[in-house]
Amino acid sequence: MSRLSFRMLLLAAFMTVLTLAIGIGASFVITYLDIYDLTAEMPLAGWSELRAMLPDDPVIRARFQELFVRYSHTDIRPQDWFFIAITAAISTLLGGAVAFVFARRLSRPITAVADAAVKVAAGEQNVRIAPMVLAGEVAELVGSFNAMAASLDAYGRERSILTAGIAHEMRTPLTVLRGRLHGLIDGVIAMSDAEASTLLRHVDRLSRIVEELRTLAHAEVNALTLDRRMVDLTETAHLAAADLGPLTAEGDVTIAVAGAAPPLFCDPLRISQALTNLIYNAVKHAPPASQVLVSLEQSGAHVSIAVMDAGPGFAAEDHDRLFAPFWRANSPANAAKPGSGLGLSLALKIAQAHGGTITATNRKGTNGAIFTLWLPLHQAE
Structure with missing residues (x-):
């Protein structure tokens, strides 16, 4: 049973108890009024005789019944109907009020x-529901x-950034191609092997960006298709x-590979692309x-391939955006670096x-940053 159903069950039980309490209280009030009528209309001699009827005797019991019927007015009188109506109205109003409060509290959120x-659904993306004092499923x-x-x-x-990044990365080669093709058509540029x-x-x-x-x-x-096989990661x-x-x-940078890793069941082309x-x-x-160091090792149930450079590293506030497509750190040096901006995202x-x-x-x-590729050692074929 869900918590919401349990709360509704508790509400129904509470309403039942409330109705029973009102009914029981009303019966006590009616009994009190009957006794009041009995004692108010009965003369003092009759009341003294009633008190003397305490022994358990059939004759005395018959006399008690006769006196009670004579003076208690046990038949339902108009004022009794009025009292019943008032009791029902109070029970309904109180129960309805409680039910309304609970229903309002549940329906509002x-x-x-x-x-x-x-x-x-209409396109407003910044819609949020204000905090409320709530509990359970609601x-x-x-x-x-x-x-x-x-x-x-x-x-x-992210989609807007991705669209802007695609447009930015494709604009430069398309502009160059358009300009040079126009030059070839107009005869300004001579066709040659270099051209x-x-x-x-x-x-x-362009093909690389599209791929x-x-x-x-x-x-x-x-939906990325993987052609898994045993691969020597080293x-x-x-x-x-x-x-x-x-x-x-071109930049007088060397790449060194150190360490070793056990064979892994993976897609060799994809892993090579990521690395x-x-x-x-x-x-x-x-x-x-400087040197870029690629270090391989087995760490527990994983194989790690760490790629370390001696560059400036990255700012702490940029950590969560490093793998976003087309994202670059906001610096002139990074803006001038080549690349499509998709490498880390793809990896x-x-x-x-x-x-x-x-x-x-x-x-x-x-100085420098470390990007570590972690791959589970045991994978089902």
């Missing part, structure tokens, strides 16, 4: 939820609605570091002539699809 739901209903409205509001803001390579590079960038968005969308609805880390070698050479994104993010923030979604996660901390005693 439910009505507030219904009105707020209509506003949310309090849970109000709390759940406020949590849902807050989630919808946050989702709306074709430039155009192809921007097309590849990352598609992967992120599938991960959001738990080898995967070394291959990811080698693939990013040309990028690190590459973490290393690429570390390389972007690493200062010149986290891939880790979650494997039952793991990614944590981010600043390095203690030195």
Whole structure:
């Protein structure tokens, strides 16, 4: 039985007890009035004779009955009907008042939820129900609605940010492609292998953004397809570091891989993608002539792959936004760094699809940040 049903049952029981109490009280009042009528109309000699009838004797009992019938007026008189009507009215009013108070207390938050739901359906995302003194399921209903409205509001803001980020990231290559294609058509730019390579590079960038968005969308609805098999994570880390070698050479940054991890049942392409994104993010923030360290180890029932850089780290207030799509720390240096802004978001979604996660901390005693990919060691095939 739910708590709301139990409370309604208690209300019904209370109303029954209240009605019985009023009825019993009314019967006592009627009995008192009957006795009052008996003693008021009976002469003193009759009252003395009544008191003498205490012994248990049939003759005395018959005489007592005769006197009682003669003077007590046991038949229902008009004033008795009036008293019964007053008693019923008082019982109804008191019971109705109690029921109204309880019903009002229960219906007010439910009505507030219904009105707020209509506003949310109309597009108002900042609707919240004011705090009330509530308990039980009704309090849970109000709390759940406020949590849902807050989630919808946050989702709306994230969607706006995501849309703006998509437009920002795609605008630059599209603008370049449009300008250079117009130049080719007008004859201002000569067609050459170098020009074709430039155009192809921007097309590849657009394709990469679209593919990352598609992967992120599938991960959001738990529809990311995983081709699981036994994977050597140590080898995967070394291959990811080698693939990013040309990028690190430009900034004189080196990538070192240390430690080892046992084989894991996972999707090798997805894990490689997540690890590459973490290393690429570390390389972007690493200062010149520094090292990005990739450390693998087994920690209990998990495998951890930590990616450490020697960059500036991140502000404490930015921790909860590190994995938001297209989010960048508000600094000129970060604004100038390359990338689609989806790398960390994709890495986290891939880790979650494997039952793991990614944590981010600043390095203690030195500059830099640590992004650690955690994957459960034992997973069902």
